[in-house]
Amino acid sequence: MAAERYQRRAVAFLDILGFSQLVERADEPEWRIAIESVLKTLRGTLTPNAAFDLRLSQFSDCIVISAPVEPYGVQLVMTGSIILANNLLQHMVLLRGGIAIGNLIHTDDVMFGPGMLIAYRSDKSGGPPRISIDETLSGEIASWHNDFGLEALMRTDPYDLTLALHTLHDYQVYTPEPQVGKVALDETAAKISKQIAWQCYHAEHSPPVRAKWLWMERYWNEAVGAKNVLPRTTHFSSEFRADKK
Numbered sequence: 001m002a003a004e005r006y007q008r009r010a011v012a013f014l015d016i017l018g019f020s021q022l023v024e025r026a027d028e029p030e031w032r033i034a035i036e037s038v039l040k041t042l043r044g045t046l047t048p049n050a051a052f053d054l055r056l057s058q059f060s061d062c063i064v065i066s067a068p069v070e071p072y073g074v075q076l077v078m079t080g081s082i083i084l085a086n087n088l089l090q091h092m093v094l095l096r097g098g099i100a101i102g103n104l105i106h107t108d109d110v111m112f113g114p115g116m117l118i119a120y121r122s123d124k125s126g127g128p129p130r131i132s133i134d135e136t137l138s139g140e141i142a143s144w145h146n147d148f149g150l151e152a153l154m155r156t157d158p159y160d161l162t163l164a165l166h167t168l169h170d171y172q173v174y175t176p177e178p179q180v181g182k183v184a185l186d187e188t189a190a191k192i193s194k195q196i197a198w199q200c201y202h203a204e205h206s207p208p209v210r211a212k213w214l215w216m217e218r219y220w221n222e223a224v225g226a227k228n229v230l231p232r233t234t235h236f237s238s239e240f241r242a243d244k245k
Helices: 019-024 029-045 071-089 114-122 135-143 186-201 207-223 234-244
Strands: 007-016 055-059 062-068 095-106 131-133 154-156 163-165
Touching: 007 071, 007 114, 019 029, 029 071, 062 071, 062 095, 062 114, 071 095, 071 135, 071 163, 095 114, 095 135, 131 135, 186 207
Parallel strands: 095 131
Antiparallel strands: 007 062, 007 095, 055 062, 131 163, 154 163
């Protein structure tokens, strides 16, 4: 049985940035509410899918998602990571990590293998709040005769040319025309852009934390705001600077 469960899988290792600082302030009621909100978002965003062997494990401030290496399994891991990153962003929580392909055993009781290590090493301590794409994953997708739209979910970060998951993809391609079943992102995007600017220019952060939010602001403005469909964060940052004078 163990040999059957040890297989090539797409693996995402995701780290909730700043979670330990939240826990340190858990004696304060408002921070306990914030922690509970983050944990509810984690549990409510993703669920295992037995039909496609999508598996999830959450421990402390980390979550691991994995599925067999086939188009829909890889898509579930990538889109699941995007949805989680965006849901947490709405709570002003940043996510960092990596996605890779490698051998892994992932059950409710056991999780180990080179695939996990490759994804874990992609989560560079102190790096920008992005989900890096390891060459094992990008190479696998490139080898398929059809990329199944997965290449659109990757982008090269101009910060250092690292290939990363395009977590803002849905906001970038968004158009305001109403369609049946289409989710309107206008209000959510306006809220996020204001909150990113708040974190960059108004909140009291240490330089390393502020640098992560400044990275997110640049990513938002380059990917989303540049189209002038959804708002740029710079529209609000000047207001916050004025408030501080």
